[in-house]
Amino acid sequence: MTSQAKGRTDFRPDNFAIMDKSYGKRKGAGWSWLRLIAYCSIAFVLSAHLHYKLPTPITHRGVNPETGAVEFSERNAIETISYLSDTLGYRIVGTMEEAQSADYLKNKIHDYKQAAVNVPGSPTFDVWVQQETGSHRFDIMDHMVLKAYTNITNIIVRLSCPGEHNDMHGERRPCEDNAILVNSHFDTTLGSPGATDDGSGTAVMLEIIRVLSQRDWTGYKNSIVFLFNGAEETLQDASHAFITMHDLKTSIKSVVNIDACGTTGREILFQANSREMIEAYKQAPYPHGTVMANDVFRTGLILSDTDFRQFVQYGNLTGIDMAIYKNSYLYHTHLDITKHLEPGAMQHLGENTLAIVDHLAKNSSLLGIEPTSEIVFFDVHGLFFMVYSWATAFKIQMATVLLSYAYIGYIIYKSSRSTPYRPLNVLVLSYVRSTVSVWISAIAAILLPITVALLITSSVINRHMAWFSHEWYGGLIFAPMGLFGAYGVQYIFYSLPGPLHVDMEYGLFNSLVTSFAGLTFVTTLTGVASSYFFWVFTVILLLSAIINELFFKPSGAKYMLSEPKIGAWTYAIATLPLSFSYSDSVYALVDIFVPLTGRMGVDTPVDVIIAIIFGSVSFFGCIPSLAHVHRFGKKCLLKVLTCVMVFQIAVLLSVFVCGGSPGGWAFPYDEMHPKRLFIQHLKNLTSGEAYIAIAEADKGPYLDTVLDSLKMELNVDVEKRTGSEGVKDWDSVYPFSHFLGGYRLNTAPYIRAHSEDLQVSQAINLADKFPGPFPVLTVHNDSYDPTTNVRSFSVYSMAPSYTWTVISFDGHVVDWSIQNEDPLPHSSHYVVRHVTGFGNDGWKLDLAIKVPEADRELARAGQWKMRFEFTALEKEGFAGRGEERLIGGVGMLGVIQRILPSWTTTTWLSSAVQEWEL
Numbered sequence: 007m008t009s010q011a012k013g014r015t016d017f018r019p020d021n022f023a024i025m026d027k028s029y030g031k032r033k034g035a036g037w038s039w040l041r042l043i044a045y046c047s048i049a050f051v052l053s054a055h056l057h058y059k060l061p062t063p064i065t066h067r068g069v070n071p072e073t074g075a076v077e078f079s080e081r082n083a084i085e086t087i088s089y090l091s092d093t094l095g096y097r098i099v100g101t102m103e104e105a106q107s108a109d110y111l112k113n114k115i116h117d118y119k120q121a122a123v124n125v126p127g128s129p130t131f132d133v134w135v136q137q138e139t140g141s142h143r144f145d146i147m148d149h150m151v152l153k154a155y156t157n158i159t160n161i162i163v164r165l166s167c168p169g170e171h172n173d174m175h176g177e178r179r180p181c182e183d184n185a186i187l188v189n190s191h192f193d194t195t196l197g198s199p200g201a202t203d204d205g206s207g208t209a210v211m212l213e214i215i216r217v218l219s220q221r222d223w224t225g226y227k228n229s230i231v232f233l234f235n236g237a238e239e240t241l242q243d244a245s246h247a248f249i250t251m252h253d254l255k256t257s258i259k260s261v262v263n264i265d266a267c268g269t270t271g272r273e274i275l276f277q278a279n280s281r282e283m284i285e286a287y288k289q290a291p292y293p294h295g296t297v298m299a300n301d302v303f304r305t306g307l308i309l310s311d312t313d314f315r316q317f318v319q320y321g322n323l324t325g326i327d328m329a330i331y332k333n334s335y336l337y338h339t340h341l342d343i344t345k346h347l348e349p350g351a352m353q354h355l356g357e358n359t360l361a362i363v364d365h366l367a368k369n370s371s372l373l374g375i376e377p378t379s380e381i382v383f384f385d386v387h388g389l390f391f392m393v394y395s396w397a398t399a400f401k402i403q404m405a406t407v408l409l410s411y412a413y414i415g416y417i418i419y420k421s422s423r424s425t426p427y428r429p430l431n432v433l434v435l436s437y438v439r440s441t442v443s444v445w446i447s448a449i450a451a452i453l454l455p456i457t458v459a460l461l462i463t464s465s466v467i468n469r470h471m472a473w474f475s476h477e478w479y480g481g482l483i484f485a486p487m488g489l490f491g492a493y494g495v496q497y498i499f500y501s502l503p504g505p506l507h508v509d510m511e512y513g514l515f516n517s518l519v520t521s522f523a524g525l526t527f528v529t530t531l532t533g534v535a536s537s538y539f540f541w542v543f544t545v546i547l548l549l550s551a552i553i554n555e556l557f558f559k560p561s562g563a564k565y566m567l568s569e570p571k572i573g574a575w576t577y578a579i580a581t582l583p584l585s586f587s588y589s590d591s592v593y594a595l596v597d598i599f600v601p602l603t604g605r606m607g608v609d610t611p612v613d614v615i616i617a618i619i620f621g622s623v624s625f626f627g628c629i630p631s632l633a634h635v636h637r638f639g640k641k642c643l644l645k646v647l648t649c650v651m652v653f654q655i656a657v658l659l660s661v662f663v664c665g666g667s668p669g670g671w672a673f674p675y676d677e678m679h680p681k682r683l684f685i686q687h688l689k690n691l692t693s694g695e696a697y698i699a700i701a702e703a704d705k706g707p708y709l710d711t712v713l714d715s716l717k718m719e720l721n722v723d724v725e726k727r728t729g730s731e732g733v734k735d736w737d738s739v740y741p742f743s744h745f746l747g748g749y750r751l752n753t754a755p756y757i758r759a760h761s762e763d764l765q766v767s768q769a770i771n772l773a774d775k776f777p778g779p780f781p782v783l784t785v786h787n788d789s790y791d792p793t794t795n796v797r798s799f800s801v802y803s804m805a806p807s808y809t810w811t812v813i814s815f816d817g818h819v820v821d822w823s824i825q826n827e828d829p830l831p832h833s834s835h836y837v838v839r840h841v842t843g844f845g846n847d848g849w850k851l852d853l854a855i856k857v858p859e860a861d862r863e864l865a866r867a868g869q870w871k872m873r874f875e876f877t878a879l880e881k882e883g884f885a886g887r888g889e890e891r892l893i894g895g896v897g898m899l900g901v902i903q904r905i906l907p908s909w910t911t912t913t914w915l916s917s918a919v920q921e922w923e924l
Contacts, residue, residue: 060350883916
């Protein structure tokens, strides 16, 4: 061995001059980087085209004028949505609009039933209207909610095999006993006319009934039950009523739930819990879904829930849960109206749902379906849908890991034979070292953008949520620092102890295979189905490395560093499929989480969350670039890092300059990307106080401008509400009260100053001036057992013209009328939310309370009383339509509405609160 060879054994820092001199002979750095950027751009653009592509809407009335075929028509669906959301509007449970929605659906269903009579082989068409009273426990946001409901409405349609309802022996036919349930809700939440949530699901179901009722059902095996449920936004009361109390509940074998948390784009399959139902989804002509969404949803990171919970919890059903999810900036706001629906979205949702339920009714046995989470599924840009078991995934993923390490072993062995001055152990260490550098690059890329988030949200810059108004702004703000972190680690590793590769680019490219093989191995061992994501990366990188070794790696002089060992086409082969496959997940992830931050609450570090997301995007978006940064040596890499950092600084300066006021690109809100506010006129019937309570749902700091305007208009101080007092202000929407917090302003001075009623203007206490009627709580069937020290009684509520009542109390409950739920075995604080259907004003709650020892003498004398706090929403105020109960001729919500800037959207509430000793 020569002395020169001995000197090159480690390729330590003293050899950088040799390496840089050789790398310096490589020409065309600029063009090489442009080609790589072009590969990524082409993949992302093509992916975007497919990801956001929607089918052409059918605009005829549902009968093809050329073929006569009955088809799903978006035009028909849009007409239904328009009537529900634009004509009727806010369809909140307990309102006239909710009842009118039910009447509209019943009339349309009747028309479809009549039209099906003359169709040969048409299905048996049954209709039920369920009005039910019940209760259940609903846990959300780590809080126990006791839900009670009175006379909520469900409309149920069953299409089953034609013929008599009973066979020749008088028994029910298997077709009726085996049904697939399709569910959506026609009610809306406070503050939204619900065009997509869930007018979309309601309209799609109605249109599917029309289509299927016009078909020949002679060859069908199962029935389809359509549940139009009238109380989902009240924490899933109507679906609970159906699955626990309706006669058809035992015939339901599986469920397809349709909901929405956005207004545009494709629906996504985001929950599934059986192999058979996921296989059924393969019948969808435009599939869009991944087990990653399923896994993320189960973590609770997505603050949303659907009726699917009730069917699984109380019906032990398997099924699939689908929703339109893009542009959720408008979700649960006054902007969820028909004109903001994207053409083709209803066609996509409708044709997919129709294909799925038709397949289940025609081809599936629906028997013996077992729930399982051990399924891997994902679509490839809506072109086709992959489904296979976790057992299969485990085998192919582990086989890929073994193949990857076998390949790297071959490369190391081959290099050791051709490089006598590089012993085998040194080569192994160089690959271990570079593999570790890839992992650390990933960590740096993901975490380093957090520094940007902390900087822009600091008191120095104070630009919270500068990325909010457009989903891709986060990439502009955070991705440069992600790249700086990934590339910076590679630069640092040149100087760290340990052997370097003879050709850093070649060694790092092969180390990408070992890195992702390692990630695949670890995540596969966890049993998480989403580990397929790393497996896809491993497969593409491994194939690219093999192809490079066979076709593009230069031959000839063994150690000419001036000749790259990674061919130019290798980057195209690796980058295009990697970026293409990955970007589909990126678009879905970003479209879900960026708008979601607008309703995550004031305590959630949303800037950090988005920084982490886009740090991940920057790393995974163009993985081969991690090898490419070494193509032209350390000096070139330093230039790349400098350019990236200069760009990052320029972006931060622009955020500071353009994010402070409306109109700047970095200001988070505008009319179509609004800040969510909750505004409530809170009237305390006990104390006579009246307040405007204001809460925000995000981290943005711009509420100050609204509060300053209100302070000037009302001429009162703004009181910040924290802790339990702040929570109590929002008991009407418990448990979301824990999510809000906020401020309040005393409205009494403004009312006195602006009222033309002399009595009101001179009143010290406004309690007698609040407009009624007022809710009333009374006790009935009251008794006390001195042996058990238990007081039993019924609380009756009469609340005409109110809805969404909430009663809270403290005590040791030993029994109650809440169904299928035992009280806690100790004294506790309880909150019971109640909702009544339209035309019902009252409800009752049965309680048996263990009387505290200190109060038992009073209880024996019949004088012991419990304290209840009762909150009720007035029906006028929640819609924000200028309707409210005036106090002395003064309306406060109208005053606030005039002050609010255009970049806000508001959920309006008007509540009455009273304390009762019962």
